[in-house]
Amino acid sequence: MKPTDIKDPEYFHKVVDCQYACPAHTPVPHYIRLIAEGKYPEAYMVNWDSNVFPGILGRTCDRPCEPACRRVRVEEEPVAICRLKRVAADNKGDVKRLMPQGPFKANGKKVALVGAGPASLTVARDLAPLGYELHLFDELKAGGGFMRSQIPSFRLPETVLDEEVNFILDLGIKTHFNHYVASMKELLTKDYDAVFVGTGAPRGRDLPDLPGRQEGKENIHLGINWLGSVAFEHTKKIGKNVIVLGGGNTAMDCCRTSRRLGGENVKVVVRSPFAEMKASPWEKEDAQHEDIPIIDNHVPKSFVVENGKLKGMTFEKVKAEYDAAGKRKLVPVGGPDVFFEADDVLIAVGQENSFPWIERDCGIEFDKWEMPVVDEKTFCSTNTKVFFGGDAAWGPKNVITAVAHGHQAAISVDIFCNKKDLVKDRLSPFVNLVSQKMGIHEWGYDSEVVIDQRYAVPQADKKVTLTNRKKEVELGFDLPTGFKEAERCLNCDIQTVFTETKCIECDACVDICPTACITFTENAEAETDLRAMLKQPATNKTQDLYVSDVLPTKRVMVKDENVCLHCGLCAERCPTAAWDMQKFFYNVTKAHTHACSK
């Protein structure tokens, strides 16, 4: 294999599993160390820069970082990255003084942001310090988008949401709430230099053809509409017996909200097997903890309505079968249909985009699925003035993805308004690599690896939370537990950097490495061969091999990044400092930093 090019920032970036997996590439280990040091405002600001909503995300993030965490491969449970973010947010103190301070000198450019969800809010935050005049539209009465209308207060208290939305609005954003934008054409005739569409995926999928759907409609609700109506306090009650259809996170929010609105016998019924449900494992756990059974392998057949009143639903029992290609088929197992009683049914079987307000003749091309054609890198539509991001771009995802889109769209808007090239004039990420050596056995980071298992986040008493819709269930880590959880982080951003010209091939690093990462071996042409030749064969192909140039003995050093603990022992035991532990800092360039360096 060719020597690894560690000058390519993406090589070391990939080693920082969590950061790499985070759509916004939040420098996770960096902020976790700040938490361990008790520097909560700093930890908050690292997050704020990257993901804009640390307090919100510290409670609700889909956390793609956690399954990626190295700790999963080394022991089992990832570091509680998400809940540590909350520790930073809960203890941040006054951070407003650390944020850009307006009023900002106007740059004469005007941008319309349609929809006030996380995507638009991110664009707003990134562009405001540059002096843009930003007009934010939403049909709802306040900002936050689905974070406000969909995510229930027992997961995300309104105060937390308000605070972080207001950090942005306070940068001088001109808000137009209770304002539905009914025509893109009309918007384009106004004097906006650019338009950003962050209108989300606002339409809940229905089951219109199921028998009884019409007759029972009084008590059959679309999950997201119902949640929105609860959030804005139009709906305050639900029947005793509730069926929630669907296996995603919306279904979990629906069933848990039902429990708080009078639902005593609430059950989730889902077509797929339990293990294949879309909901995150922790969402399922939380629902079950609130005495909500999840009944899998049941396909809805009909609503049972008697005398105009919904009585329940019938289901067909199925099982999952897989063909050779692994494709799933649900096949009936036979036997009579199953009946479940219900006073109300909530349908939470998916969401869709819909753009009734965008005329199809205003230069924005739509594909055969009625989705706008959007460039994956620039977020620009076929109308060069109009940008998309968040759920509006490629369908429903999550908050952190909307934020990541927002950052990129903001850069594009800024480049566009400055009449530069959206692709060529994008800046690469900010990267830095600094040695952590401070002395013998002395590193600039806490290199000790603790064996503590993941700490559980304490929850408020069920008796209280089930009777008060707004009472937050999770209490968050207290500081001592937060510290201990932070210590579980393996500091994957502290990279092992190898300099072959210094190596005397004494084997000390090979001998000391606790997880058998390092091998000195003859090289091989093919990566698969080299993987098999290592001291401990490198079976995890998603993890790279770090290959050195040829050494005096004609061998190469090969390090399997897979389960490196970043303990620094290789560097500590190396007599010549051929190994060094170097802190790698990688930060996605945002519109304001982008502008500064222009």
Added chain:
Amino acid sequence: MSYVKPKFRHPELPKNKLGYTVDYYEGALSTLCAGCGHDSISSAIIQGCYEMNIEPHRLAKLSGIGCSSKTPAYFLSNSHGFNSVHGRMPSVATGANMANRDLIYFGVSGDGDTASIGMGQFVHVIRRNLNMTYIVMNNGCYGLTKGQDSATADEGSKNKTGQVNLFESIDLASLAIELGATFVAQSFSGDKTQLVPLIKAAMKHPGFAFINVISPCVTFNNNLGSTKSYDYVREHVEATATMDFVPQMQEISVSYDKGSQKQVKMHDGSLITLNKLAEEWDPLNRQSAMNAVLNAKSKGEILTGLLYVNPDSKDLHHLIQTSDKPLNSLVKSELCPGADALKEINAGLR
């Protein structure tokens, strides 16, 4: 600040026949200098014991004094251990072995511990063919006391202070063969592919198994002009950088061709060649092995690999006809069979 070895190991480590992964054979974290050859030898011992499916409680580690003699703390934490007086490991090993012949005895010593203060004990334990493995971690100096020349330092080798050694070195391998050792080998700490099998063979050998392992002291004997330094070797390679030379450097690498000769730069500019046992030399023939060692030496080479083995070795217990049952497990009824038995013996002597 930390200097703690993490508890985590590679999740896919294979298990040996006893169901242990290799880390079960590890010891405490080494306090030797970073890059010390001795640590590599410890690692080879760990690997050898793991591969040999040794039950740790069936093995006793013995050593004298020195950096080398400290290493038993760094391997086989679950085994017995005795860190004895300087140069006196053989007598402690003899005592232990006499009392309990059932354990595997693994001795670790240094060139100072063996070739100077312990020379008297060393030669006698060879003569007696005590059933044990005896490794000398040979760095040509007294590492622990800050690098004075030892008796194995080569004549003409320069130490860290620039002093040239005036004295002829003691060649431990030829001495062992000369004195009748029944298993003699030589190796290099940087060559685990060779060292691990040698250790495994030595542990299996019924009798005294001696391995002299060249093991650079990075701190006190790694200087220019030393005949036992890796650094100097590599620097020189780079300085001359001839095409013929580089492949020959593979002596510290994975495999040797039988009968081939590989070179390591160990002298002030001069080449010392590490030879694998050449085909015409008969490892079963003491005379031939002796010749091979002497020939190599006269050419400035160090022969590594198995030098001599006597498969018919009879160990000390056999020679003095002790009981098959370990002495320490004989109970009173076996040791004092009683008046009747005495009468019988006496009757037989009339």
